[in-house]
Amino acid sequence: MKAIVNISLKAGVLDSQGKAVHHALDALKFDGVNDVRVGKQIVLQLDESDAATAKEHVTQMCEALLANTVIEDYEIEIIS
Amino acid sequence: MKVGILQFPGTNCEYDTQYAFEMLGCSTEIIWHQETTIADSIDLLVIAGGFSYGDYLRSGAIARFSPIMQAVQEYAAAGKKILGICNGFQVLTESHLLPGALKRNESLHFISQHHHLKVASTNNDFLHKMPTDAVVNIPIAHHDGNFYIDPQSLQELYNNDQVLLHYCDAHGNPVNPNGSVDSIAGICNKEKTVFGLMPHPERAMETILGSDDGRMMLEGLVAN
Numbered sequence: 001m002k003a004i005v006n007i008s009l010k011a012g013v014l015d016s017q018g019k020a021v022h023h024a025l026d027a028l029k030f031d032g033v034n035d036v037r038v039g040k041q042i043v044l045q046l047d048e049s050d051a052a053t054a055k056e057h058v059t060q061m062c063e064a065l066l067a068n069t070v071i072e073d074y075e076i077e078i079i080s
Numbered sequence: 081m082k083v084g085i086l087q088f089p090g091t092n093c094e095y096d097t098q099y100a101f102e103m104l105g106c107s108t109e110i111i112w113h114q115e116t117t118i119a120d121s122i123d124l125l126v127i128a129g130g131f132s133y134g135d136y137l138r139s140g141a142i143a144r145f146s147p148i149m150q151a152v153q154e155y156a157a158a159g160k161k162i163l164g165i166c167n168g169f170q171v172l173t174e175s176h177l178l179p180g181a182l183k184r185n186e187s188l189h190f191i192s193q194h195h196h197l198k199v200a201s202t203n204n205d206f207l208h209k210m211p212t213d214a215v216v217n218i219p220i221a222h223h224d225g226n227f228y229i230d231p232q233s234l235q236e237l238y239n240n241d242q243v244l245l246h247y248c249d250a251h252g253n254p255v256n257p258n259g260s261v262d263s264i265a266g267i268c269n270k271e272k273t274v275f276g277l278m279p280h281p282e283r284a285m286e287t288i289l290g291s292d293d294g295r296m297m298l299e300g301l302v303a304n
Binding site (some may be wrong): 009013014015016020065066068071079 | 137138141143145173174179180181183184185186187188206228229230259
């Protein structure tokens with residue numbers, strides 16, 4: 001079973017990298033981009049075969065280490 | 081007085097820190113991260129600057145789970161003094177021994193330069209030797225020094241007199257090199273026993289190297 005964790009800065013926390021990328025897209029004349037947020041993705045290969053249990057484990061991992069919940073949100077996708 | 085200095089893989093300011101505290105008459109001990117105890121003889125624990133674990137994941141995030149950190153939590157819980165400089169500050173926020181977080185600098189650039197700081201509070205064991213509103217010149221060298229804290233927790237910091245230092249210009253006017261909330265450069269915990277700052281006082285010990293303003297700061301911790 002595979003878990004994909006997407007981590008991004010919380011709404012309201014300024015994302016300087018997203019802003020810089022947005023400026024660069026503007027400079028390249030890619031119009032119509034309203035907002036850019038840059039995050040990171042962590043892909044985990046798990047022994048667990050039960051999706052609910054896997055999600056629970058990965059949530060614990062996010063809270064303990066993978067995300068800093070002071071400034072970051074995380075989303076977990078479990079793929080069988 | 082004996083100063084313990086933590087060393088993780090990637091720490092690179094431990095010997096500067098050792099030099100600085102020995103200059104102030106302290107004995108020192110470098111403590112490798114695989115150790116699991118901090119000797120009773122250690123009067124002050126310093127988490128030195130550098131790039132622990134290559135800053136992987138987030139600065140300070142992996143160091144937080146080093147074997148020594150359980151002993152650091154107990155050391156802090158016992159009310160003993162801890163100073164975190166630069167990466168040490170990041171380790172302390174990741175460990176929840178200090179509130180807030182250190183984000184990537186707003187400019188996205190690594191900043192390495194001398195910078196002025198204004199002392200915000202002297203009502204603590206770290207800065208008690210300095211005049212309030214004193215302006216000091218201390219090097220900064222960081223990529224992730226952009227201090228973030230939510231507005232409510234920020235208010236608590238001010239209410240409890242936990243904000244130690246603000247970035248400023250030579251005249252004490254606010255300047256913000258990295259995007260930190262309220263240009264904050266250093267804070268302490270509510271109990272005023274755990275101190276964290278991004279600037280490097282241990283690199284400002286001799287005028288021949290540009291400034292000896294760091295001496296007065298570190299002397300505060302030595303005098304106690």
